[in-house]
Amino acid sequence: MKLRSLQGHFGNMNGRKIEFTDGFSHLVLPNGWGKSTLCAFLRVMLYGLDTSKRDTQQTLSDKTRYIPQDGHAMGGRLEIEWNGRRIAILRQTGKGGPMQDFDAFYMDTGEKCRLLTAKNCGQVLLGMGEDAFLSSMMVDGEDMKRPSEELQELLTSMAQTGDATGSTSKALTQLDCWRLDIQSGRGHGELPDAQREQAVLEEQLEQLERLSHDIARQQEKYHKLERTAQQAQDAYEQSCQAYTESQADRENRQRIVREEREQRIREIRTRTPDENLVREAGDILYGYEGAVRLEREKRESMPAIETRRRQAVERMEKAQHEREIEVNRTTKPKIRWVAGIFALIFGILAAATGIMQVEWFPGMQNIAGMLKQSSLPMVLSLLAVVCLLLTFLGSVQKPPKPLPDIDEEKKQLEIEYQHILDEQQMAASVLLEERDRVIEAGKKLSPKVTNVEEAAEAIRSAMADLQLIRREQSALGDVILEIQRGPGSEQGPDEMQQQLDALQAKMAAARRASEAAHEQLLRLQRQADAIGTLESVREKLSACRVRVERLHKQYQAIEHARKIVSSENAALRARISPQITSLAQSYLAYLTADNYQEIRLDDRFRARTDGADGRLLGELQLSSGARDQLYLALRLAVCETLAGAKEAPLILDDPFLTSDDASTERGIALLKEIGRKRQVILLTC
Numbered sequence: 001m002k003l004r005s006l007q008g009h010f011g012n013m014n015g016r017k018i019e020f021t022d023g024f025s026h027l028v029l030p031n032g033w034g035k036s037t038l039c040a041f042l043r044v045m046l047y048g049l050d051t052s053k054r055d056t057q058q059t060l061s062d063k064t065r066y067i068p069q070d071g072h073a074m075g076g077r078l079e080i081e082w083n084g085r086r087i088a089i090l091r092q093t094g095k096g097g098p099m100q101d102f103d104a105f106y107m108d109t110g111e112k113c114r115l116l117t118a119k120n121c122g123q124v125l126l127g128m129g130e131d132a133f134l135s136s137m138m139v140d141g142e143d144m145k146r147p148s149e150e151l152q153e154l155l156t157s158m159a160q161t162g163d164a165t166g167s168t169s170k171a172l173t174q175l176d177c178w179r180l181d182i183q184s185g186r187g188h189g190e191l192p193d194a195q196r197e198q199a200v201l202e203e204q205l206e207q208l209e210r211l212s213h214d215i216a217r218q219q220e221k222y223h224k225l226e227r228t229a230q231q232a233q234d235a236y237e238q239s240c241q242a243y244t245e246s247q248a249d250r251e252n253r254q255r256i257v258r259e260e261r262e263q264r265i266r267e268i269r270t271r272t273p274d275e276n277l278v279r280e281a282g283d284i285l286y287g288y289e290g291a292v293r294l295e296r297e298k299r300e301s302m303p304a305i306e307t308r309r310r311q312a313v314e315r316m317e318k319a320q321h322e323r324e325i326e327v328n329r330t331t332k333p334k335i336r337w338v339a340g341i342f343a344l345i346f347g348i349l350a351a352a353t354g355i356m357q358v359e360w361f362p363g364m365q366n367i368a369g370m371l372k373q374s375s376l377p378m379v380l381s382l383l384a385v386v387c388l389l390l391t392f393l394g395s396v397q398k399p400p401k402p403l404p405d406i407d408e409e410k411k412q413l414e415i416e417y418q419h420i421l422d423e424q425q426m427a428a429s430v431l432l433e434e435r436d437r438v439i440e441a442g443k444k445l446s447p448k449v450t451n452v453e454e455a456a457e458a459i460r461s462a463m464a465d466l467q468l469i470r471r472e473q474s475a476l477g478d479v480i481l482e483i484q485r486g487p488g489s490e491q492g493p494d495e496m497q498q499q500l501d502a503l504q505a506k507m508a509a510a511r512r513a514s515e516a517a518h519e520q521l522l523r524l525q526r527q528a529d530a531i532g533t534l535e536s537v538r539e540k541l542s543a544c545r546v547r548v549e550r551l552h553k554q555y556q557a558i559e560h561a562r563k564i565v566s567s568e569n570a571a572l573r574a575r576i577s578p579q580i581t582s583l584a585q586s587y588l589a590y591l592t593a594d595n596y597q598e599i600r601l602d603d604r605f606r607a608r609t610d611g612a613d614g615r616l617l618g619e620l621q622l623s624s625g626a627r628d629q630l631y632l633a634l635r636l637a638v639c640e641t642l643a644g645a646k647e648a649p650l651i652l653d654d655p656f657l658t659s660d661d662a663s664t665e666r667g668i669a670l671l672k673e674i675g676r677k678r679q680v681i682l683l684t685c
Helices: 033-048 120-128 132-138 147-163 167-182 190-246 249-270 275-330 337-356 363-370 374-391 406-445 452-485 495-531 534-591 624-643 661-675
Strands: 004-008 017-019 023-028 075-082 083-094 097-106 138-140 595-602 606-609 614-617 648-651 680-684
Touching: 004 033, 023 661, 033 075, 033 083, 033 120, 033 132, 033 648, 033 680, 120 132, 138 624, 167 190, 167 534, 190 495, 190 534, 249 452, 275 452, 337 374, 406 452, 534 614, 534 624, 534 661, 624 661, 661 680
Parallel strands: 023 680, 138 648, 648 680
Antiparallel strands: 004 017, 004 075, 075 083, 083 097, 595 606, 606 614
């Protein structure tokens, strides 16, 4: 098979078309263009895209990693030459998912190529699976980034068996993991756990069998004691019956009385509704009667409230009128006329005395002698002034304190009156609601109720019946208590009573022994229930034995598989390793200009130089360029050996990551030489 061209919407390919020629094709592509994407696209076109893989935190699946950047649906076209005819392979995104719609046809005639399907395309064209294609046909430089020890294992695997993926070592490692999971050398693993579980189940089964035997014996003992207790109870009941017959008359009378009381109670109950309903109706009636009393009180108190309101208004108006009269009276001017007359007299006397100096009566001589004649008019004038002041002093009274605001008091009185009216209306509305409730409750007790009086009568009647039932029940309780009390204590126990007491004690002792045996039986059954049933434990033990046997077989199968893988790997190494080593030696000698001429395989992988001791493989012994050359030589040898006569293209993605110019030129020359026999595609920057 030869590649002719490819084109697709895959990652950053963006629909670019790339063509290939026969022999050696060298494509120089810049970094970031997508050389790895191109290789992945070629692999997907041949072997399909695995849509079952999911994204993880470490890696992304191909359907996520290679989403087309140009926004198109994932798809592509690959043109190849196979058996002398050109074939076009198409993979598109359809209902099955990305790259799931497959089509292949001959380009010269357009006829559908029925040999190729979505699943077998790569296998038919190349004669190998996807893993073998990646190992033998795809060479990239990513493996050179591995650590030295991992790279050494990879090179050894390629040189020995041609396995570039380390699948043999991975298979052996996985088998070892499975073997250790089943059984390790320290008693861990599924098999030791299953064996321990089997031992526990065997012990439980043995314990259950022992408990089953003990339970059977205890059941036999319990049934025997139960029969003894039943016999004692039967004897006691017979004695009781005989004792009862001796008191038949008294108990018969008491029974008749009791039956009469019970009959009366039943008769009353037949006409009395449910007790809860009666109690609820009684509560409703009590609330209605309270509402009636409250409404009557409010209604009867309204005339007195009206009278008090009217009297309060009249009293406030009268007080206001009287206050106005008092204010008018007290605010009028008040003149002391006597003091005014004396002021006039003293003024006239002062004036006359001062003008005429006349002595008005003989007594004035003494007074004149006491006072100076010149100061008498002044004294009289002073007295006249004092009297004049007394005349008008307090003539204008202070206004009295104003009365409280009558309008505010009237407003407050109206508010209180309205509040009383609201209470009266509320009492009336509550009364109406309670009346409706009473009628509804009465209808529940008697469908004939039509008004509140009939409802109240029905409720009172039901409550009376309920009280009558209670009295009858109390009387019935007295009768039952008298029946239970039996004959009077003053008579004393007779011989039959003593025998009855002895039988009762014997029955109680037998019953206690039976209960003790039953308790022991229950204890044994609880122990057995804690373990499980015999059937379940046997099923678990059988399943555990099957599991142990299965793990034994798995362990043996894993050991057998390890031997087969090891033997097949050894046979493959003996068959393929000389061819790979011989071809790799020639490639390595060409790549290194005969500096390394021999590759030797033993416990350590060695590359020998011409005329020098062998050098150990490793970063400290070989330079990065020599290591890359050795890796490339081995990969080319593996591809040539595994491909054989198949015309499969060889694809190399940057195999000269660390090589110098001279090594790169020799590597390209070697690839051109290989390209004479098969198609070689080299992708570099």
